[in-house]
Amino acid sequence: MYPDPIEQGLARGWKVIDASRLVRDLVLEADVAIVGTGAGGGVTAEILGAAGLSIVMLEEGPLKSTRDFHMLEAEAYRQLYQESASRKTLDNAISILQGRCVGGSTTVNWTSSFRTPPATLAYWQREFGLGALSGDGLLPRFEMMERRLSIAPWHVAPNANNELLRRGAERLGISTGVVRRNVRGCLDLGYCGMGCPTNAKQSMLVTTLPAALERGATLVTRARVQRLARRDERALQIEASGLAAGGIEAGTSRVIVRARHYVLAAGAIGSPAILQRSGVPDPGQLVGARTFLHPTMISAAFLPERVNGYAGAPQALYSDHFLDDVAIDGPIGFKLEVAPLHPVLFGMTLPGFAARHAELMREFSRAQVVLALMRDGFNAESPGGIVGLRRDGSPVLAYPISEFIWRGARRALLAMAEIQFAAGARKVYPVHEDAEGYSSWRAAKAGIERLAMKPRVARVVSAHVMGGCGMADDPRRGVVGVSGRHFHVENLSVHDGSVFPTSLGANPQLSIYALAARNASLLARELTGRPAPVVA
Amino acid sequence: MRDSNIRMFTRRDFLKVGATGAFVLASVRLGRSQPVPSHRDGVMDAPALDAGAREVLAAIVPVMLAGALPADRSARSERTAATIDGVDHAVAGLPAHAQRDLRDLFTLLGFAPTRWLLARVRRPWREAPEREVAAFLESWRASGWALKQQAYQAFHELVFAAYYADSESWPDIGYPGPPVLD
Numbered sequence: 001m002y003p004d005p006i007e008q009g010l011a012r013g014w015k016v017i018d019a020s021r022l023v024r025d026l027v028l029e030a031d032v033a034i035v036g037t038g039a040g041g042g043v044t045a046e047i048l049g050a051a052g053l054s055i056v057m058l059e060e061g062p063l064k065s066t067r068d069f070h071m072l073e074a075e076a077y078r079q080l081y082q083e084s085a086s087r088k089t090l091d092n093a094i095s096i097l098q099g100r101c102v103g104g105s106t107t108v109n110w111t112s113s114f115r116t117p118p119a120t121l122a123y124w125q126r127e128f129g130l131g132a133l134s135g136d137g138l139l140p141r142f143e144m145m146e147r148r149l150s151i152a153p154w155h156v157a158p159n160a161n162n163e164l165l166r167r168g169a170e171r172l173g174i175s176t177g178v179v180r181r182n183v184r185g186c187l188d189l190g191y192c193g194m195g196c197p198t199n200a201k202q203s204m205l206v207t208t209l210p211a212a213l214e215r216g217a218t219l220v221t222r223a224r225v226q227r228l229a230r231r232d233e234r235a236l237q238i239e240a241s242g243l244a245a246g247g248i249e250a251g252t253s254r255v256i257v258r259a260r261h262y263v264l265a266a267g268a269i270g271s272p273a274i275l276q277r278s279g280v281p282d283p284g285q286l287v288g289a290r291t292f293l294h295p296t297m298i299s300a301a302f303l304p305e306r307v308n309g310y311a312g313a314p315q316a317l318y319s320d321h322f323l324d325d326v327a328i329d330g331p332i333g334f335k336l337e338v339a340p341l342h343p344v345l346f347g348m349t350l351p352g353f354a355a356r357h358a359e360l361m362r363e364f365s366r367a368q369v370v371l372a373l374m375r376d377g378f379n380a381e382s383p384g385g386i387v388g389l390r391r392d393g394s395p396v397l398a399y400p401i402s403e404f405i406w407r408g409a410r411r412a413l414l415a416m417a418e419i420q421f422a423a424g425a426r427k428v429y430p431v432h433e434d435a436e437g438y439s440s441w442r443a444a445k446a447g448i449e450r451l452a453m454k455p456r457v458a459r460v461v462s463a464h465v466m467g468g469c470g471m472a473d474d475p476r477r478g479v480v481g482v483s484g485r486h487f488h489v490e491n492l493s494v495h496d497g498s499v500f501p502t503s504l505g506a507n508p509q510l511s512i513y514a515l516a517a518r519n520a521s522l523l524a525r526e527l528t529g530r531p532a533p534v535v536a
Numbered sequence: 537m538r539d540s541n542i543r544m545f546t547r548r549d550f551l552k553v554g555a556t557g558a559f560v561l562a563s564v565r566l567g568r569s570q571p572v573p574s575h576r577d578g579v580m581d582a583p584a585l586d587a588g589a590r591e592v593l594a595a596i597v598p599v600m601l602a603g604a605l606p607a608d609r610s611a612r613s614e615r616t617a618a619t620i621d622g623v624d625h626a627v628a629g630l631p632a633h634a635q636r637d638l639r640d641l642f643t644l645l646g647f648a649p650t651r652w653l654l655a656r657v658r659r660p661w662r663e664a665p666e667r668e669v670a671a672f673l674e675s676w677r678a679s680g681w682a683l684k685q686q687a688y689q690a691f692h693e694l695v696f697a698a699y700y701a702d703s704e705s706w707p708d709i710g711y712p713g714p715p716v717l718d
Contacts, residue, residue: 072701074701074702083634084626092686198717248631306710343700344697344700347700353673355602357603358602361604364710365710456686456689
C-alpha cells in the first residue's frame with residue numbers, strides 16, 4: 001500500500017472541514033479566502049501561506065486521496081469530475097471533462113505540462129496589452145513551478161498508443177515532441193485520469209495543498225460558493241452552502257468567510273458564474289464571455305496488433321506541426337496528442353449502438369486514438385462561448401461552433417486519419433455519427449470530405465476550459481488586469497484558467513501554475529509588505 | 537440576481553424542445569398519473585428513476601447492447617438488470633438540472649400518445665418488439681431535431697457507461713482491468 005499524505009496530514013491535525021456534515025452555520029476569518037483548490041488555488045494557497053498569511057480554502061468537490069483511487073472508472077468519474085464527467089455545452093454539442101474534487105483538474109489530468117507558447121504570449125501582448133508576460137516575463141515562474149512539481153521530459157519508452165502517433169507522423173515528415181510531465185517515481189500505469197494511486201503525479205493534492213495545510217490553512221470541502229457580498233468596491237464576505245449529504249446539490253448549512261482579500265480560482269466555468277451570481281459590476285458584459293475550450297476532434301484507428309491503450313503514461317508524445325503551419329490568427333490550428341483508452345470513456349465515445357458498436361468494442365485492445373485540440377480564440381470567427389446561469393443558479397456554457405471551427409475540424413479529422421494509416425492502421429473511424437470505418441487513406445480522404453460538420457453529429461470534446469474573466473491592460477477589454485486583480489473590486493483577484501484572453505494552444509496546467517505563482521507572489525508582497533517567498 | 541449583466545439560460549433553451557415540444561411536455565406533466573420522485577437530498581443512491589423510466593430502459597438496454605450482452609438467456613437478463621441499475625446510479629449522481637431533463641424525457645416516452653408521436657412505438661414498452669425499439673433509436677440518432685439527437689445521446693452515454701463500468705463486460709473486449717498494486 002502506498003502512503004496517503006492526506007490521511008497522514010489529517011491525523012496530524014490539519015484543519016479540514018467537510019461542509020456537508022455541518023450541523024450549524026460556520027463563520028471563518030482569514031487574511032485571504034481562496035475559492036477552488038485546482039492549479040490556480042493550490043499554487044496561490046502555498047505561496048500566500050508561506051508568506052505568513054492565514055488562508056481559508058473553499059472547494060465544492062470532495063476530498064479524495066490515495067486510498068480512494070482504485071483505478072476504476074465506475075468510481076472516479078462520479079467522485080472526481082464535474083457533473084459525473086458528463087458536463088456539456090448548452091446545446092450538448094461538446095462534452096467537457098473537468099475536475100471537481102480537492103486538487104481540481106490537477107487530480108485527474110493526464111500530467112502533460114507545456115509552457116505557454118511564445119506565439120500565444122506575443123498575441124496577448126499585441127491584442128490585450130499583456131507585455132509583462134511576454135519574453136522572459138513568466139520565465140522565472142515557469143522555472144520555479146517546474147522545480148516545485150518535478151516537471152521534466154518523459155523519457156520512459158512511450159506506450160504503443162503514443163508510439164503510433166510518432167510512427168505515422170514521422171513517415172509523413174511531421175515532427176513530434178516528447179511531453180513533459182509533473183511526476184515523481186511514476187510507475188507508468190496509465191490511470192492518471194482516475195486519480196494517481198501511487199502519489200507519483202505531482203498534482204495540487206500532494207504538493208501545494210499539503211504545504212498550505214501544514215502551515216495552518218483551513219480547507220472547507222463540499223462547499224458551494226454562492227456569492228461574494230460586496231459594498232461598493234470592496235468585497236465583504238463569501239457566502240457558501242454546504243452540500244447535502246449526496247455531495248451534489250446545495251444543502252441547508254451556510255459557510256461565511258470574511259477576509260482582507262479574496263481569490264477566485266474556481267475554474268473557467270465556476271469563476272465567471274460566481275461573479276455573475278454576485279452581480280459584480282461588468283459594464284462591458286465581459287464576464288463569462290470569450291470562454292475557450294480547445295474544441296477537440298477524435299480519430300480512432302484499429303491496428304492489426306494489440307495497442308493496450310489503457311496501459312502506460314497517457315500522453316508521452318505530441319505534435320505541434322498543425323499549429324505551426326498556419327498563422328496564429330489564420331485558419332484554426334490544432335495540436336495532436338493521444339488519449340488513454342478505458343472501457344467507459346471508449347464505449348461512450350464510439351458512435352452507434354447494437355452490432356456496430358459491439359464489434360468495435362471487441363477491438364478495444366487494438367484501438368489507437370488521436371486527438372486534435374483546436375486553438376480557439378485568435379480570430380474574429382472564433383470568439384469562444386459564453387458562460388451563463390440556469391434558473392437554479394448553476395452555470396452552463398453556450399459555445400456555438402462556427403463554420404471557421406468546423407473547417408478546422410475537418411482538416412483535423414483528415415490529418416489524423418492520414419497519420420493513423422501511415423502508422424499501419426487497418427481501419428480508421430473519425431468519431432462522427434455518420435462515419436463508417438475507412439480501410440485506406442484514399443477512402444478516408446474522400447469520406448471525410450463529405451461528412452456533415454454539424455453539432456452533435458461530429459463529436460467534439462474538451463478537457464481545457466479557459467477564459468471568461470479575461471485579463472487585459474484596460475477594463476474595456478478585460479475583467480482583470482495582468483496581475484489578476486479585478487478591475488472593479490479592489491480586494492478581489494482571479495487566479496485560474498479563466499483569465500486567459502484566448503485559448504493557449506497547449507495543455508493549460510503549467511500556464512495556470514506559472515501565472516498563479518506570479519500573481520500570488522505580487523499579492524503576498526502587497527499584503528505583507530515583504531518580499532514574496534520562493535517555494536522551490 | 538436581478539443584475540442586467542446576468543445572462544439567464546432557461547431550461548427551454550437547454551432542451552431546445554421548441555413550442556410544440558414545450559406544449560407536449562406541459563400536457564404530459566398535467567396528465568401524469570403518478571408523482572415523480574423528487575430529488576432526495578441526503579440519501580445517497582436513492583433511486584433516481586421511477587418504474588416508468590425503468591420500463592423504458594428495460595426495452596432500450598437490450599437493443600443498444602445487442603451483440604455485447606451474453607447469449608445465454610438468464611445471464612442476459614441479469615446483465616440487462618444490472619445495466620439498468622447502473623444507469624439509475626449514474627442518474628442519481630447527476631446535478632439536479634440534468635436529472636430533471638432526464639425525468640422529462642422518460643415522462644414523454646412513458647406517456648402513450650407521446651410515445652407513439654415521438655418514438656413511433658405502438659405498444660407499451662414491455663411489449664414493444666426489439667426491431668421497433670431499434671428503429672426508434674436509429675431514427676432519433678439520425679434525427680435533425682436537436683431534442684431527439686440529445687435524448688438519443690443521453691441514452692447512448694448512460695447505457696454504454698453503465699455496461700462497460702462493470703468488470704463483467706471486460707473479458708469480451710480484452711481489457712484485463714486495472715493492475716494490482718503491491
